[in-house]
Amino acid sequence: MTIATDLHDLTVTELASQLRQRKISAAETARHFLGRMEAHTELGAFLHVAPEVTLAQARAADGRLADGTAGVLEGVPIAHKDIFVTRDFVTTAGSKMLEGYRSPFNATVVERLAQAGAVTLGKLNCDEFAMGSANENSAYGPVRNPWDTHRTPGGSSGGSAAAVAARLTPAATGTDTGGSIRQPASFCGITGIKPTYGRASRYGMVAFASSLDQAGLLARSAEDCALLLSVMCGPDADRDATSLDIAPEDYSSQLNSSIDGLRIGVPDEFFGEGLSADVRAAVDAALKTYQALGARLVPISLPRTELSIPVYYIIAPAEASSNLSRFDGVKFGHRAKDFKDLTGMYEQTRAEGFGDEVKRRIMIGTYVLSHGYYDAYYLQAQKIRRMIADDFQQAFQQCDVIAGPVAPTVAWALGGHGNDPLADYLADIFTLPASLAGLPGMSLPVGFGDGGMPVGMQLIGNHLTESRLLNVAHRFQQATHWHTAKPTVQATGVRP
Template identity: 75%
Template structure:
């Protein structure tokens, strides 16, 4: 079938179960599309033999009567998850050609469910970035306009889904790295509550913020994947929640009559571009047509989320990345004198500029004399930001607003101004700091005919409510079905 890439995960799963198409045929189709559109830079590693072997195993399970919902469905993984059959580089020269002896829990869960791995997807180095220009190997190009960035750090994942190179992909979200590229590429992505999905096997950036989530074309597809990805992992991830896995598709289609949607005034400030504001306003009107009620709310510490995040995340990064010293694994400089020189030269050679910048910031705010002034104060404000959300959820069920202040910008436009990149995360950072579930859904188009995403935020473990709200919106609109020209 030549149109397999046009199917959603749910549609493809039905055809595989009905044996209208085989998992092997499906895998070959998507592998070929990856080669055809290699110029986008989405993939960093593929292993056709492994992919086809997994597909053959899926076909055998289907033939035996196994009806697992993702059986035979191809999925690609962000290269921040370690995988034993594919290179795991985190987009960095530090881990070039590194092979893990095990699979990350999220990867293993999807494999156990019968999903077929297509390969590893490009990302900003160690997931540090908002544009996917920080990959050590190649930039990722937005299929809606290849002169523009796809968002980051899960840019490769967003592009693979948007350009129909994979039906779905995994991503990670530390400060918005699922939601922002999903918005910029016109797809759907969800970051679950912190701790819902195991971090075991995710190459760490900021451990109190990192969270895995799915990226796909529809909320229904994300619900299918998230149902398999979530669940406690106490033996391997001490931060995983003791909350059982659930079927997030169970409530899809429920009425949203009377759903209270909070609209924070801080999300519609002067920094929001006119085109994005207009798309979000139209989407909120659509929700009113569906029976939802808009409620004005305030999140007064929204602006503080940027300085708080860029103290806490670099501090944790400086600790996590200290393991990359050229001793046990990863890159090691070839010419060095003593041990200290080896450390210095190894890191200087293999870390990119943004990673070095965040390590230095983190080391600074944790140093003697600055810990109390910066890091400790940031943690206090982080708690206040979380409290602001709890006050808001007393009067609303979900919170809606923009994902980013603008549509995707031109490649190189903000390369020399890291602060401008950081400011683009203003709407995604508060939810991340609070550990809340959040998602992005396509809701229109802005300047340059580029996609605009609407952000939905929910209270802790309210993923089902978010996914259903997104699903009902997508039943009434077609933004999630539109494809970039030529793909």
């Protein structure tokens, strides 16, 4: 059995087909991608690898492929954002607080993909505890965008996006709290999807903001996302109280449905001041392509879009301050070596273990939940969150899906926002509303902007309409070539 040097250019769907037909082996496929990972460590995409574990999984997959017991993803390599706990790989959530931590169990998402036969390549870099929009907050160094290594890949799933774009893995898991799948997918020119809140289990995800965190995927095409999402999603009520009791769907079954007559809502608020001309031009061109495919554009309004930023940056830090209180040096994780008493141990442990952005959000969250400020800030934010969700429901009375830019600009330079966290926060303005409303959203590449950097378009659907979103994205990708474009990182990295 031989392996092509361009194996990394195959999609998840193509790899799964060739593996089932025994045209390639899972072990050789794993070696190929491990070689590419070694050849491109300059991107900083991977935090933890265990080649012996990966190859053992691949050999087991070859055995199942040989005896006819293969799963739908048998032998297909995948990598996981380091926010999902894994039994065989270290999990740090990009933080010194969890340096060297090994979980005794796998996250549900990891477990389901493994049960379908996927082979784990390793754990991917991310902003610490998923807090960031540029992947510069990782305690283990930033991730670099493969289209321009001087620029950010986006965050917090920047390692996932960079690895998929650079062909270091065919697909990767990610999490989206306020846009952390969609924004890096846009910056790196790939496809990413965040399903409806509760569709994918949060069990085994290191928590940031529990009412917002949602597992999702990054891959090169909507077709690949549909295949993977069908495996990932499903009820998990015994382990995740927020899991929806809805049977899994075959998201691939509706990919080729006609979109003739589809009503695409175009929010005025997504195309106003602050949107760069290059991003607008690419998104406008994509909308014209949809019109050529038979869709109809419908002007809509999401009037509280601007309020999503203060609302999110009250609610998310409030939940983070509660979730991260468990990291105190007592039961697991980092513990300071020098302290005088119990209080001193808490203080020194958290001072050493958490980075600046995590500390900032914990302090904000503690403040807005404190006596005298809860009603003024947190309670008001929750009321406006409900209004934002209502705005979407009114919009969906006029349209089937909503489309617009993912971010106001293309990827900015690493360190480009300096010590100004507000600049990062403002970059999330188009992704935050759907997260606050718990809606499914995805990003698909639609062209290039300034500096030859990718531009993504966001599609937002009503609750539980992932099949429609994937269908709408797939039909666009059948008619265009943007999702097949490659960044400059192209060394084969094939091992002997």
